[in-house]
Structures are given as structure tokens and as C-alpha cells.
Amino acid sequence: MSMTADVYDRRQDRRPWLKRLADASEPYLYSAPALILIIVVMLVPLVVGISYAFRDIQLLNPFSGGFIGLEHFETLSKDRAFYTALKNTLWWTGASVFLQFGFGLILALLLDKPFMGRGLVQALVFLPWAVPSFLAGLNWSWLFNPVIGPIPHWLFDLGLMSQPGNILSDPQYAMWGPIIANVWWGIPFFAITLLAALQSIPRDLYEAASIDGASWFQRFWSITLPFLAPTIAITVLLRTVWISNFADLIVVMTGGGPADRTQIVASYIFTQAFKALDFGYASAIALVLLVLLLAYSMLIILLRQTLLNKG
Amino acid sequence: MKTSLLPTIAHRLAILAYVIFALFPLYWLFKVSLTPNDLLYSEGVRMWPSRTTWEHYSFVLQHSAFPTFFKNSLIVSGSTAIIVTICASLSGYALSRFSFRFKYWIVGLMLLTQMFPLVMLVAPIFKILTPLGLTNSLTGLIVVYTAFNVPFATFLMQSFFDGIPKDLEEAAMIDGATKFTAFREIILPLTLPGIAATLGFVFTAAWSELLFALMLINGNNAATFPVGLLTFVSKFSVDFGQMMAAGVLALIPAALFFLLIQRYLVQGLTAGAVKG
Numbered sequence: 035m036s037m038t039a040d041v042y043d044r045r046q047d048r049r050p051w052l053k054r055l056a057d058a059s060e061p062y063l064y065s066a067p068a069l070i071l072i073i074v075v076m077l078v079p080l081v082v083g084i085s086y087a088f089r090d091i092q093l094l095n096p097f098s099g100g101f102i103g104l105e106h107f108e109t110l111s112k113d114r115a116f117y118t119a120l121k122n123t124l125w126w127t128g129a130s131v132f133l134q135f136g137f138g139l140i141l142a143l144l145l146d147k148p149f150m151g152r153g154l155v156q157a158l159v160f161l162p163w164a165v166p167s168f169l170a171g172l173n174w175s176w177l178f179n180p181v182i183g184p185i186p187h188w189l190f191d192l193g194l195m196s197q198p199g200n201i202l203s204d205p206q207y208a209m210w211g212p213i214i215a216n217v218w219w220g221i222p223f224f225a226i227t228l229l230a231a232l233q234s235i236p237r238d239l240y241e242a243a244s245i246d247g248a249s250w251f252q253r254f255w256s257i258t259l260p261f262l263a264p265t266i267a268i269t270v271l272l273r274t275v276w277i278s279n280f281a282d283l284i285v286v287m288t289g290g291g292p293a294d295r296t297q298i299v300a301s302y303i304f305t306q307a308f309k310a311l312d313f314g315y316a317s318a319i320a321l322v323l324l325v326l327l328l329a330y331s332m333l334i335i336l337l338r339q340t341l342l343n344k345g
Numbered sequence: 346m347k348t349s350l351l352p353t354i355a356h357r358l359a360i361l362a363y364v365i366f367a368l369f370p371l372y373w374l375f376k377v378s379l380t381p382n383d384l385l386y387s388e389g390v391r392m393w394p395s396r397t398t399w400e401h402y403s404f405v406l407q408h409s410a411f412p413t414f415f416k417n418s419l420i421v422s423g424s425t426a427i428i429v430t431i432c433a434s435l436s437g438y439a440l441s442r443f444s445f446r447f448k449y450w451i452v453g454l455m456l457l458t459q460m461f462p463l464v465m466l467v468a469p470i471f472k473i474l475t476p477l478g479l480t481n482s483l484t485g486l487i488v489v490y491t492a493f494n495v496p497f498a499t500f501l502m503q504s505f506f507d508g509i510p511k512d513l514e515e516a517a518m519i520d521g522a523t524k525f526t527a528f529r530e531i532i533l534p535l536t537l538p539g540i541a542a543t544l545g546f547v548f549t550a551a552w553s554e555l556l557f558a559l560m561l562i563n564g565n566n567a568a569t570f571p572v573g574l575l576t577f578v579s580k581f582s583v584d585f586g587q588m589m590a591a592g593v594l595a596l597i598p599a600a601l602f603f604l605l606i607q608r609y610l611v612q613g614l615t616a617g618a619v620k621g
Contacts, residue, residue, distance in 0.1 A: 060524065064439035065451055067432040068495045075492030076458050079469035086468060144360055155360055157607060159367045164603030166553035168571040169592055172578065173370045182377060182585045187390045218370065279462040282555050286575065303464050308560055313468035320465035331460065 086317035093311035106318035115294050115302065116319065123298040125209060126216075127278040133217045135270055138224025143258075145225070146232045163222035171286030174215035178202050202288050205295045212283045212296060220277070224269060231265040232258070271334050275327055299323050371596070378402070378589040385585060401590035410565045411591050414573030419598070421483055421569055422551040425490040429498050429547045430540055432491070437502025438528060442511070455496035463493065467560050480561050486569065489561070490551045498543050505539030506532065538609070545606035549599055570595045 049057070087106060092098040110116055145156060162170070177183040178200055186198035202211045235258065243253045281300035284290060290297035290305055297305070299319065306316035379397040380388070388394050405411050439445075440452065470489060471480060479485030513535075514527040522530065533540075555571045562568050568576065574591055577584075 058445075061439040061443035061445045061448070064443075065436040068436035068499055069451065069454075071432065071488075071492040071495055072454065072458055075470070075489055076466065077454070079466045079473060080461065082473065083465050083469040091468075091472075140359070141363055144356060144363070147356065149356070149360075155364060157604070159363050160607070161371070161600070161603065162367050164549060164599050165371070165596060166549075166571065166599055168553065168555045168575065169595055169599075170370075172574065172588070172592060173374050176377070176585070176589070177370055177373060181386065183373070184390045218366065221367075275460070279464065281464060285556065285559075300462060300464050303462075304467060304556055307468045307471075308556075313472065316468050317465070320462065324461055324465060327460070327462065 083317045084321060086314050087321040088318075089314050091312075091314040091317075093313060098314070102314075106315050107322075109315070110318055110322065115297065116299075118294050119297045119299045119302040122209065122294075122296060123278055123300070126213060126284075126296075126298050127274055129209075129213050130216045130220065130277050131270060131274050133213070134220040134273070135224050135266075137217065138221045139228055139266075141221060141225040142228035142232055145229055160222040160226060162219050163226075165219065167219065167280075167282040168286050170215055170219045171212070171283040174211065174218070174283075175202060175287045178211050203292050205292050208288055208292055209296050212287050215283050215287065216277070216280070219283070220273075223273070227265060227269050228262065231262050235261045267338075275330065278327070279323075374589050374592050374596075377585055378593050380586060382586055401586040402594075405587050405590045405594065409577070409587070409591075410568070410573060411570075411577075411594065413565065414568050414570045415594065417483060417567060418552060418570040418595075421486050421490065422548045422598075424487045425494065425551040426544045426548040428487070428491045429494045430502075430543045432495050433498035433502045433543060434533070434536070434540065436495070436499045438506055438532070440499065440503045441506035442514075455499060458496050464556060467556060470557070471560055474561065481564060481567050483567055485561055486558060486567075489557055490554060493554075494547045494550055498547055501543050501546065502536070502539060505536050505542075509535050542606045542609035545602040545609075549602050549606075552599055552602075 088101060088103060090098045090100050090102045090105075141159060145152065145159075165173070177185050179202075180186040180198040180200055186195060186200060189195040189201075190198040201207045239257050240253055243257060248256075278298070279300045281298065281304050284296055284298060284301045285304060288296040290301050300323070303316050303319050303323065306312050306319065310316075376393065377385070378401055379399070380394040381396055381398045381400065384394050384396060436451075440448065474480050474485050474489075477485075479488065509532060513531050514524070517527040517531050518524065553571070554569075555575075558569045558572045559575070562572050565573065565576075574588070574595065577591065578588055
């Protein structure tokens with residue numbers, strides 16, 4: 035609406051002021067319940083949590099609670115477990131996102147082709163997404179358990195293991211357990227979003243390309259990929275942040291062990307708060323994680339701007 | 346269109362591989378839950394036990410605390426889903442239909458809540474809820490889950506409202522209806538599928554939540570399913586049959602809701618992608 039129309043409206047506005055007030059506050063009334071909940075349950079604890087990072091808060095110690103400045107951060111800078119967790123977070127996130135995306139893209143391409151029973155297949159392959167994460171974690175830790183699960187025996191039969199053992203207790207390979215569970219659980223997310231993007235590509239483009247004699251790979255490379263690029267970029271980037279914070283599978287499957295080999299920063303925060311009951315230190319680590327994630331998001335926004343300016 | 350046989354076979358085989366990979370863990374869960382204890386170790390890797398039994402299910406349902414966990418989870422997830430959907434349809438409507446001064450601040454705030462790691466809030470929320478008597482209580486969990494799910498549900502509902510033409514309510518208002526009457530009588534009935542989808546998404550999310558439930562609840566009385574199952578696992582880690590029977594039971598409501606919302610998955614995940 036243009037400026038003149040606005041002015042005209044206001045001059046013509048003969049509503050009584052009470053009615054005008056009611057109209058103006060209407061959207062706020064609609065959003066009030068949601069806003070109040072978010073502010074009270076998320077924003078206030080966030081601020082409180084940031085303040086904890088500078089205080090000595092231990093649940094079982096009644097004398098704690100004092101302001102200690104940057105002491106937690108000094109401890110943190112010398113905390114070997116934290117650096118291990120940081121390294122593990124990169125490995126966990128990188129491998130999970132890469133594999134989820136790769137297998138998700140292949141699945142989306144397979145499902146994009148019409149065939150008999152596609153609806154049923156789609157429901158079946160997307161089912162892992164609906165499995166609660168704790169159950170997915172338990173389920174996979176049972177599959178890796180030599181007493182009850184088949185995987186160690188298969189690996190043994192293939193000659194990959196000298197005896198059927200549990201990889202979750204093997205310091206060298208333990209991280210693969212949660213990663214595989216995460217891939218199983220996360221493929222549907224990528225497959226669903228990519229399939230939606232695939233189905234929005236106009237079909238005549240492919241037909242024209244086939245008439246011109248383009249091979250499958252040429253069509254994929256010069257039609258499919260460019261169309262998918264924006265969806266790929268946004269889902270991969272957002273998923274990266276989400277997975278780096280996703281501690282459920284690790285808490286359930288390994289609890290960070292053996293010897294912190296699967297501890298990621300998010301599960302380390304949880305362990306400090308839940309097991310050590312050291313809320314101050316947990317909040318300090320959380321603050322560092324928040325800063326790192328913010329830096330990552332800024333990087334993405336900058337990258338996006340440069341790419342947009344180029345295009 | 347010529348169809349050659351070889352690529353078709355390769356395509357079907359690849360699809361089959363995905364279906365097997367997706368279903369095998371759930372199949373194994375079900376298989377072990379039906380295996381009698383005396384066969385558990387001797388027939389560990391067989392695809393199907395030589396005898397099956399429902400005794401694990403009857404034990405879990407009659408002699409364990411799982412029915413309580415199940416009931417608690419149902420109360421928490423159900424209430425969360427209903428309250429969130431009410432709040433989110435109101436706020437989603439506001440974002441979809443009004444333009445107002447602080448709109449972008451509100452959207453920004455909601456996006457912000459989706460960006461930071463929720464695990465940050467574990468300690469402060471515990472500290473804040475304790476003096477209020479909201480730890481170890483289902484009410485406390487409902488409040489926390491409701492707030493966590495409102496932003497995403499708001500974006501989801503907004504996307505559903507955006508899909509309804511504005512002319513409909515304008516016509517009703519010309520006929521003398523107030524905006525709220527138009528919302529209630531015309532818009533809400535049209536968004537019923539969207540409301541069902543939101544209910545499903547939030548229910549599943551609350552049903553699966555683990556970390557806050559572990560932190561805020563101790564003791565069996567207020568334990569939700571994840572907490573109960575994990576306590577059970579760490580206490581009786583040899584009763585595999587019973588644990589898996591409980592696991593299968595925990596899967597049922599989630600799978601039901603999945604079937605209900607399956608049609609809306611794409612819309613939900615796109616709104617989810619927007620939220621982060």
C-alpha cells in the first residue's frame with residue numbers, strides 16, 4: 035500500500051479510539067501465549083545459563099554460587115577432555131552429514147522414478163525418521179552387541195574382526211556405532227526434502243535434453259544438480275548445526291566412552307550437568323559451543339552473500 | 346520410451362537394499378522380543394527363532410513399571426501436542442494475516458530459539474524449576490516441551506494459513522463477522538489437516554525427548570518412556586527380551602503418528618528447514 039493511501043485511510047478513520055486500540059493489539063493478543071512461553075521457558079534460562087558460566091554452581095555444594103569471573107574458562111582451556119570432545123564433534127558431524135546426505139540423495143533419485151508400489155516403499159524407507167531417537171540408539175547398540183545382535187558375527191565371518199566383539203567398546207572404532215545409527219535415522223530427512231525439490235523440476239527440461247542426446251549423467255549434471263543446489267546448500271548447512279548439537283544417540287549408546295572416545299561437546303555438557311552436577315562448568319562449555327556455532331552461522335551468511343553477489 | 350531391462354533391475358535392487366536397511370533394525374527388535382529366554386543365547390544370530398513366545402510382552406505389561414511410563418508419556422506428549430497446537434495456530438495466524446510493528450522481532454526471536462543448542466538450558470531450567478516444585482512432575486515437562494515446540498509449530502501453522510486464500514475471510518467480514526469469528530468459523534476448519542499434522546509432529550517430538558526428561562525426572566512415578574527404558578536397561582541389562590518388548594511398545598504410538606502425518610512430512614520438514 036502506498037503512502038498516500040495510508041494517509042487517506044487515517045483521515046477517514048472514524049473508528050472510536052477504543053476500537054482502534056483493540057484492532058492494533060489484535061496480532062499481539064494472538065501471539066501472546068506463544069511469546070510468553072518462549073520468553074519464560076527459553077529466553078530467561080538462556081540468560082541465566084550465560085550468567086552461570088561466570089559463577090561457581092555445583093548442585094551438591096551448598097556453599098557454591100559465588101561469582102568467579104573467568105575461572106571456568108581457564109579450566110576449560112586446559113581441559114584435555116574438552117579438546118577431545120571438540121575434535122570428536124567435527125568427526126561425528128562431518129561423517130554423519132556426509133553419509134546422510136549421500137545416501138539421502140541416492141534414495142531421492144531412486145524414488146523420483148515412478149514404479150509400482152512406490153507409495154508403500156516410501157512409507158517403509160521413511161519409517162526410521164519416526165523412531166524415537168532413544169529407541170534408535172538402543173536398537174543399534176543391541177545390534178552391535180555380540181550377545182544379542184548379528185553385526186559382530188557378520189563382521190567376524192567376513193574376516194573384519196578377529197573375534198565377535200562390540201565395536202562400541204573398542205576405542206578405535208566406537209564412534210562408528212553412533213554414526214551408523216545416526217545415518218540410519220537421518221537418511222529420510224534428506225531424502226524427503228531432496229525428493230520434494232526433485233519433483234519441482236519441470237519434466238520438459240529432461241525431455242528436451244534427451245532429444246538432444248544427453249546422457250543420464252549429463253542430464254544429472256546440468257539439470258538436476260543446478261536445480262537442487264539451493265535446497266542442498268540450506269539443508270546441509272542447517273543439518274550440520276543440528277547434528278553437532280545432537281547428543282541423544284551418544285548418551286544412549288556409549289555415554290561418551292570408551293575413554294571419552296565418542297564424547298562430543300553437546301554430550302560433554304550434558305554429562306557435566308547430569309552426572310557431575312557442575313552447572314557452572316557445564317554452562318561455560320555451553321557458552322563456548324554457542325560462540326562457535328554463531329561464528330559458523332556468520333560464516334555461512336557471509337558465504338551466501340558472496341555467492342549471491344557473484345551470481 | 347524404451348525400457349531396458351538391466352537398469353530397471355538395478356533400480357529395483359537398490360530400492361530393495363534401502364528397504365532392508367531401513368527395516369532390519371526394527372525387525373531385529375521385534376524378533377528378539379519374541380524369542381524365549383532359553384533360546385536367546387543359543388540362537389542369537391538366527392533370522393527367526395525356532396520357537397516364539399509373547400511372555401516378554403505379558404511380563405512387561407503386568408509386572409513392570411512400563412504401563413506407568415507409557416501412561417506418563419501419553420499424558421506429557423498428548424498435553425504438549427494440544428497446548429502447542431492451540432498456541433501455534435494463534436501465533437501462526439497472526440504471522441500469516443497481520444502486518445504489525447514487532448512482527449520481524451517476533452519472527453527473529455523464534456528463529457533464535459531454534460539456533461542455540463537446547464542442551465545449554467538443561468542446567469538453568471533445572472535450577473529454575475526446582476523451587477517451583479516442577480521437577481519430578483509431569484507438569485514441569487509439559488511446560489518445557491510446550492515452549493520448545495511452539496516456535497517450530499508456529500512456522501508450520503503459518504505455512505498452512507498462507508495456503509488459504511485471504512478472500513474467504515474478507516468475504517465473511519463484509520457479511521459482518523469479526524476477525525475472530527472469521528478465524529474460528531472459516532479458517533480453522535480449512536486448516537484441520539494442518540492442525541492434525543502439527544499435533545502429530547509435536548506429539549512425536551515430545552514422545553522422543555530424552556535429555557530434559559533424564560535431568561528433570563528421577564524416580565519411577567513421573568518417568569516417561571525414554572527415562573524408564575534407560576533406567577531399565579542400566580539396571581537389568583540382561584533381560585533383552587523384555588527390554589525389546591518394551592521398545593516395540595514404545596514404537597507403536599510413534600509409528601501410528603507417522604502414518605497419520607506422512608502426507609505432510611514434506612511441508613513439515615520444509616518449515617523445519619526454515620527454522621533451523
